[in-house]
Amino acid sequence: MAILQLHRIQHYLCAVVLVFHLQFSSHMFPSLGYNVPDKYFINCGSDSSVTVSDKVYVGESNPVARFSRSETESNESHVPSPLYQTARIFRRESSYQFRIDRNGTYLVRLHFFSFSSPSNLYSARFNVSVPGFWLVQNFDARNDTDNNFAPVKEFFMQISTPIFRITFRPLPSSFAFVNAIELFLLPLYLIADEVGLFTHGNSAHLSSYNGLHARVLETKHRLNVGGLMANDNLFRKWFPDDSYLTYPETANTSYPFSGQIEYRVADDSDGPNATKFTAPSAVYGTAKKINNISANTSTNTIDWNLLNITWGLPAERNTVHLLRFHFCDYWSRHSGLTFFNLAIYDNHVIEINNDPNVSRQFAAPYYYDLLVHSDDSGQIMVSVVPDAYGPKPDAFLNGLEIMKVIESSNSVPPMIELDSGHNLLRVMLGSVFGVLVLIFVVVLLGLLWCLKLRKEKKLENSVWLPMLVPAGETSHNRLTEGTSQGSTLPYINLGLKIPLLDLQLATNNFHESQIIGKGSFGNVYKGVLQNGMIVAVKRGEPGSGEGLPEFHTEIMVLSQIRHKQLVSLIGYCDESFEMILVYEYMEKGTLRDHLYDTNLPKLSWKQRLEICIGAANGLHYLHKGAAGGIIHRDIKSTNILLDENHVAKVADFGLSRTGPLDHQSYVTTVVKGTFGYLDPEYFRSQQLTEKSDVYSFGVVLLEVLCARAVIDPSLPREQINLAEWGMLCKNKGILQDIVDPSIKGQINQNSLRKFVETVEKCLQDDVCDRPTMGGVLWDLEYALQLQKGANAIHKVQPEDSSTSASASLQLSNVRHFPSISTLAERDNMSIVKSDELDGASDSVFSLLKIDDTR
CATH class of the missing domain: 2.60.120.430 (Galactose-binding lectin)
Structure with a gap:
């Protein structure tokens, strides 16, 4: 099979x-x-x-x-x-x-x-x-x-x-x-576009890879196994294999075939059957076989683990190679008797026998192609291993080719056009004048483009990217498609581009075993890049036209900013209509994963405070530290990620917008966000400000305190919306009743008082009454110091020690959030409901919740 x-x-x-x-x-x-x-x-x-x-x-x-x-x-x-x-x-x-x-x-x-x-x-x-x-x-x-x-x-x-x-x-x-x-x-099918992709290691498996024709192959080895140096019909040289054998004593050079190798297919045929251009008869007519196995040898006396033929061939480290294996059984009395295993780096790949797709006649040549990622040893190890339970235990190989896969590179300078003429071949020598003209043109275009960008910034009110052309464009590169006005997207940082093949190898060809999160946008995979870096790979549904603006915006934002509390973008890929973002890997997943409906250990109150402080620090940098100011617009617990030390980082910038201009206090925009976290003032007025993030963060703080979903339709009507229910409980003096039971005994009452006071200020209906994110950060740090007690700062006495803890948590009324039925009646507003969000709760990254307008 x-x-x-x-x-x-x-x-x-x-x-x-x-x-x-x-x-x-x-x-x-x-x-x-x-x-x-x-x-x-x-x-x-x-x-x-x-x-x-x-x-x-x-x-x-x-x-x-x-x-x-x-x-x-x-x-x-x-x-x-x-x-x-x-x-x-x-x-x-x-x-x-x-x-x-x-x-x-x-x-x-x-x-x-x-x-x-x-x-x-x-x-x-x-x-x-x-x-x-x-x-x-x-x-x-x-x-x-x-x-x-x-x-x-x-x-x-x-x-x-x-x-x-x-x-x-x-x-x-x-x-x-x-x-x-x-x-x-070359002949039509000499190199196939679709080949097998073998992933070795603990989860070794064989899959398919389509797109080899978009790469260049460089020959590194071409071996006539068991034979002498030979030439073929394409003027290629085949060299003996003896110097690459790791244990020569296990290999026996088979006697050369005295007959004529019969190629069973036409020269322009596709398939595993070899043609005279695949390899010459000098290759298929010689082989190396397992030594010392005869018809009289008892299989019980053979150590099958040690009996194999292995070749170690020098190769570039951590690089993709195409391996082509040539087989032709010309010594067996009957075809189909010999079964054996092909292994790479001691990992089983496939079982070899005369496949029904290959002529079962005597001495029929065939071959297999496999893409393999070399390890860091500087060698590719290839073995043939007998099948102890086969009808005729043996193993052999006739020929082996290894070709390095070369990826395209943006660093290759464009060529200056040569003068037209009647010659089929020209040599063009560089011209100093031509170089100067080119530099002048580039500088001039750069100046014109800067002027155009400055004008567009004023006209478009600081929108990150222009709208793309409709889905259906024939370009294979999403980031270089034209806009609706015919311009291109020059903003993208091409230095972050990662080849699709590298990501396929990093994720075992997007194998389901590597999935660490799912959502409407697609899957998130854990991957390991060629340099050993562990990453999270967020892949949009292949061929989908959804999420392009968010895809571009995320690259734009994260390629221009760096902060220890913001998830770093490692790179992206937009080949073959893919939308793939590659981030630093966050070991502990999302904050939401650690709060409720989880088997993970519960976070302590101190840990929760530190996580909130880290997230607030990242948002404060977005608002004030990044050039021009950035509004996240989708703050929620699944967009706050935790590393191996539970350090928080803000993620998912697909809906981000630049902040308001100096003469404005807001940005007018279509409402986007996640239901349950959305600022009611932004919802009513469509006027986006930094305080919209503050409101959303206040909901996250309440979620951290209570450890429940922000929208839970299974609860009674008054309890569905956490923001409404939390404020209602505070006003009734029973907020203590909905605090996460796992932390009730840990919370210092003064720390809790300050924390709830911060929540209250964040959830104010009027944006003018809400603090800045810097103010929120200060309050949370103060709450943490209060929790640490007198060793950190002078102990602060409660403002009213005569009141109960519950009474001290009473907050002023907060206007109710719009109901689901109200939201459904509004036009031009795209909001993700919390029940949709819960479906992606296992995601290490909050995948984009996208419909046509989000």
């Missing part, structure tokens, strides 16, 4: 792709067969053509490869290949330009052989890029020994533009060079 599942991963789109291919093959592909194209094979730095492995590499003076002159180096002494007798040298940024006739997957090979020359190629240091990707970074000919593939670097990439450029960028005080370039179209 595991093999069938992996094949489904690779082929469930096969039928759709086949129909598309047949429909358009007459236009895109003149014939169904594939032949290696004649272009482009360039002998750089030379006017002459050379032939290597029956392939002609044209000189740069060839009519189809003319270009403007630059420096060359030559070497007449003996070198490994005629390709390495000359080199093209670049003292400044330069590019090769190619005309692309057909879209598809291309192979790019760059040859760097530092022969002896006047320029001392051995000292070259440079970068190489293609649009959107760094192919080579910090290349240093002195120490770049890229195992067997030096001096060749090989890449696979999708190209869908009519003009393609490979750019060489010398590092300071150095230069770049290249001996030869190969660029040609």
Whole structure:
């Protein structure tokens, strides 16, 4: 079943792709067969053509490869290949330009052989890029020994533009060079877009990943297991595997196949079946097998845990790699007898046998692709392990390829357009004048944009982001979509962008076992990034158009502010219509999780005070410390998070707004928030102020004191709304009766008096009567000192020691909050009801409660 599942991963789109291919093959592909194209094979730095492995590499003076002159180096002494007798040298940024006739997957090979020359190629240091990707970074000919593939670097990439450029960028005080370039179209299905994704570790599992074509692959290893060095039809080299075996004594080199490997499918077919372009018969006709297992060997005498073949291959640490495993059982008398396990880092991946999807005939070659994230050991460990209970205990491998997955990068500079001409290949040398013009244009555009932003700020009353175009745009990047006025969103901090693949790996491909919270916006997952950081990953429902303004606003707010009492934004992802926010991980979850309907230990009164103080400190910074002032607009107990030490941090800034301008005391805006915490004055007038946050925080304080939901429809009518019920109990002198029983015996009465006084001031109906968040912070700190007693400050005597504790808690009347029926009648107001909120009570983050207008 595991093999069938992996094949489904690779082929469930096969039928759709086949129909598309047949429909358009007459236009895109003149014939169904594939032949290696004649272009482009360039002998750089030379006017002459050379032939290597029956392939002609044209000189740069060839009519189809003319270009403007630059420096060359030559070497007449003996070198490994005629390709390495000359080199093209670049003292400044330069590019090769190619005309692309057909879209598809291309192979790019760059040859760097530092022969002896006047320029001392051995000292070259440079970068190489293609649009959107760094192919080579910090290349240093002195120490770049890229195992067997030096001096060749090989890449696979999708190209869908009519003009393609490979750019060489010398590092300071150095230069770049290249001996030869190969660029040609590959067979249609050589590299699949959807592959298996294997996650190793304690929760090892196999899933699918779609989107490999959006990356670049760099070949790191290509091994002919059990065989000698070999070449294939795509001019790739296959190297022996012996030097990578960890325990050579467990492996037996199988005798080479004396017959002919029969590829069962056409060259342009998709699937696990191999074609002559997947790997050559020299690879499928040799193998390594488990040693010392014969038909007469008793399985009872074998230590199966020690019997395996393991290869350890050097790899970049903590990096995603594509592994391709090649199999062909050519020695068994009958197909389908050999069953064995494939393991990576000692974790079982799949069981190998002749899959029904592969021809069950003798000597049928097939392969598997897997994405794997390397660990920090600097090696990828691959094993084949016999199945002790199979019909024929054995294990083998014919070939292995490992390719590094290269992510796109925003740091790749854009290329200046080359002059049009009749040449298919050009070398463009950098121009000081061109650079100066570019700088001038950038500065001018920057000034114009600043003026535009200043004007928009006045016109739009400090709205964080302009409205986006309606759902349905074809762009795959939500943060660079146009606005309804045709402008773009320049505010987003692109330095925080995290590739989708990294987040899939961090969360085991968003596996359900990693979910730590759920809500209407989507799920929250616990994840571990490549650098080892534990994070919380909030993922909107894939493909949903809801929550875009909140998504942008959250990034805007948290990318510009930092405070120890505000949850930090680690990054975001908007690839493939995703809306994903990545935060620092808060070990203890939400404040709400620790108050009621929970199995977690109860918080002490002192802990609750400290948590409230921390949250108040964060809100005070938002109101007064952040530039321009920020109103949170959705303060509630699920938006106050706790770290491993119960330190509070405010989260979820999707509804935040900049504060009022100097000449105004409020911001007029559509009412948004969560029912039960919403400021009644803001609800009536739609005038948002900092005091709206103060009211909401007052409800949180009452929630902390009483440990019950702010809206509980199961209670009698007068008790449903906590703010109303709390004030009613205070006026009746029975507030003590609704205090959380678990803390009643802990509370110092003076501390309680000050705390309730603070609640009263926060919940005043008139915003002018409410304190600032700074005043709330001061009152809460005072209540904490009163709780600590005489050791912290001089003991304060009760104002009226003759009255009971309950009487001392009496508060002035607070106007009732609008009823649910009243709210339902109001237009243009989006409010989240508390019962909806409770559905997300297990979330470590308060997921956005969004409908069309929230």
